[in-house]
Amino acid sequence: MGLKKLAFLVVLFCSIALNAKAQSIGFSLKQHDGANGRTFVFVHDDFTRVPVVEARITVAAYNEINSPSYVVLTDEFGVGEIPRLKDVLKAITVEKEGFQKVSVVGVEQGELSISLKRQPDNRTVVASGNVTGWPKRPNKSWVQVGLVFRSLSAFDLLSFDADSLISPLTDTVDVLGPRQVPSNLVIPPQDVYVFFSSFWIEKPLYRLPLQHSEPVRLAAVQGQVMVEDLMGLSNNNGQVSLEFLNKLKTTRVGLTDALFPTQDFRKDFNADYQVSPYHKVLLTNPPFTSDLIVAAVTDVNGDRETLLPTDIKAGMTLENQNLRTPVLSAPVTSFGKKDVVAIAVAPEGKRITGIIVDQAGKTVQPGPFALVEERQSLNTVSTIDVRAPASGFSTLVFETDYPVWTVFVLPAVGQVSVPTTAVDATVFRYSVSDFHFGAAFNEKSIDGTILLKSLEKFTRASARAVDQ
Incomplete structure (x- = not known):
């Protein structure tokens, strides 16, 4: 195990221990400048905080989320290492059977921590x-x-x-x-x-x-x-x-x-x-x-x-x-x-x-509300376009009876277009949400366990997969 990976694990495990009771937004990100371009992805169970072993990590260009150029499985520590790739801004997707899929769009290089939520118990x-x-x-x-x-x-x-x-x-x-x-x-x-x-x-x-x-x-x-x-x-x-x-x-x-x-x-x-x-x-x-x-x-x-x-x-x-x-x-x-x-x-x-x-x-005096555009059903559009606010991020969530895939979009990528052909046929609805955190938001350093403290405005627009 390399020293950089070891240091990453120590810092990450300490962070998780200190925030064991904190509700994560779904990810944390610490981006670095440098020439090596490597990215470490740590995947853990959102509830138990236990590392998720053999989670599948796929990497794609930010605007080609469904065309991965690199695939790796997490090791016994829940870590997957991504080497330097030609795509500077990447879409990193993590999935594991029994959990809801998560993507983060706009990652350069550094450390990414993903909290996978289990598929809910219907009882x-x-x-x-x-x-x-x-x-x-x-x-x-x-x-x-x-x-x-x-x-x-x-x-x-x-x-x-x-x-x-x-x-x-x-x-x-x-x-x-x-x-x-x-x-x-x-x-x-x-x-x-x-x-x-x-x-x-x-x-x-x-x-x-x-x-x-x-x-x-x-x-x-x-x-x-x-x-x-x-x-x-x-x-x-x-x-x-x-x-x-x-x-x-x-x-x-x-x-x-x-x-x-x-x-x-x-x-x-x-x-x-x-x-x-x-x-x-x-x-x-x-x-x-x-x-x-x-x-x-x-x-x-x-x-x-x-x-x-x-x-x-x-x-x-x-x-x-x-x-x-x-x-x-x-x-x-x-x-x-x-x-x-x-x-x-x-x-x-x-x-x-x-x-x-x-x-x-x-x-x-709460002040003016953020604008939110109406969304159309999946059978009437070819792509779902998402653009994050400058002071926050956006999420695109696909649902059956519960969320099955959440895509986080960071401001650096501008607009992201997700083709509707990539959406599973079982999806019943989808939603696009914007989170505004104010001037202090820094997309290169996001602590998902404390970010909600600074939430100022939010929007959500949803639509069914098929008009009824």
């Missing part, structure tokens, strides 16, 4: 339990309600939809007769007043389906709504609308430790943190007709990996395009970093553009 488990710590309500005209859902990460924002906070399962609650509500809705036992009389209402137990074996933290938001608004929810086939979220006054939030579900389980936890109105958000119009969702989130560890929503409101809706000025609740005590996220979501989620305001204050 689900159901979490259930009680949420405690309810505050005193103003009077019996108000109903205490809560929602339990997965905590978010910056990655989740790319496909954010208010519906993602709502369980696909429903339970029955007696509100002047049996009514269907989302199974992750929680209503503590209470006496409420409506129509000149009082009645008892309760649904203390939440139920939430989760992906088998996927690490997760559960979050809870407690709040209060008027009785008639809760009845309106049950009249809407158990679906939570953006207008319902606008009427929900959040009071407390809570978060579990990390969980690793492998079977149905019960988890009771407390809403430890009081919240109150804090952020006044002055919005600008998004570049397309959309639902405009605004959320106050607490960045628990300051790394954008665990985002706890403390309030969610609609700045505008598809039905009402008048821009509002939401006021969002945030924790009263010092707890993580207070961020504000504004996300515009086009019909069917075909386009998304969002902004993250770091350490937001009492008055928040």
Whole structure:
């Protein structure tokens, strides 16, 4: 083993050990100037951090991703060495059975670390339990309600939809007769007043389906709504609308430790943190007709990996395009970093553009949204063209029921065109996302375990493989 390779392994293993719990964007890159032109590629399991042996690494010119000029398998350390090649800017692709394929386009020479994600386990488990710590309500005209859902990460924002906070399962609650509500809705036992009389209402137990074996933290938001608004929810086939979220006054939030579900389980936890109105958000119009969702989130560890929503409101809706000025609740005590996220979501989620305001204050002006072009179905175009923003990178993701191939595109290559003939016939949809990290972004030195901390804006456009 050469000294350079040995030094590379030592540095890389130390980096992985120090960031063992960090969520990677999918790759890290350290490019070097020099004459030897060699590139070392280290491949590891994104979850276990264990080296992936005999992963297939292919190298091509950046604009000929499916015409490789060099192939190598990773050794017992998960490392593949690429010699100096005639192509200065390279597309490096890594694949291994049981994992999602990854490509990085725009590599010159140096060290590239690839985190391969396993193909997801399609099994689900159901979490259930009680949420405690309810505050005193103003009077019996108000109903205490809560929602339990997965905590978010910056990655989740790319496909954010208010519906993602709502369980696909429903339970029955007696509100002047049996009514269907989302199974992750929680209503503590209470006496409420409506129509000149009082009645008892309760649904203390939440139920939430989760992906088998996927690490997760559960979050809870407690709040209060008027009785008639809760009845309106049950009249809407158990679906939570953006207008319902606008009427929900959040009071407390809570978060579990990390969980690793492998079977149905019960988890009771407390809403430890009081919240109150804090952020006044002055919005600008998004570049397309959309639902405009605004959320106050607490960045628990300051790394954008665990985002706890403390309030969610609609700045505008598809039905009402008048821009509002939401006021969002945030924790009263010092707890993580207070961020504000504004996300515009086009019909069917075909386009998304969002902004993250770091350490937001009492008055928040997210600023203009990044533009995002609409994408066409694969059967109507010959190539998918991708151009990375100057202060970040782009991803092209092909999906079946889950992502099967992610292509990272760096700014140095300009536009990359991926022929649709290269796409597997099983692909159901694809998406192109842009990540903007600001002036400090350096494509020659990317630490994928901490880069999300500096994310400022993001966009996503998706389309089906075939028009339906």
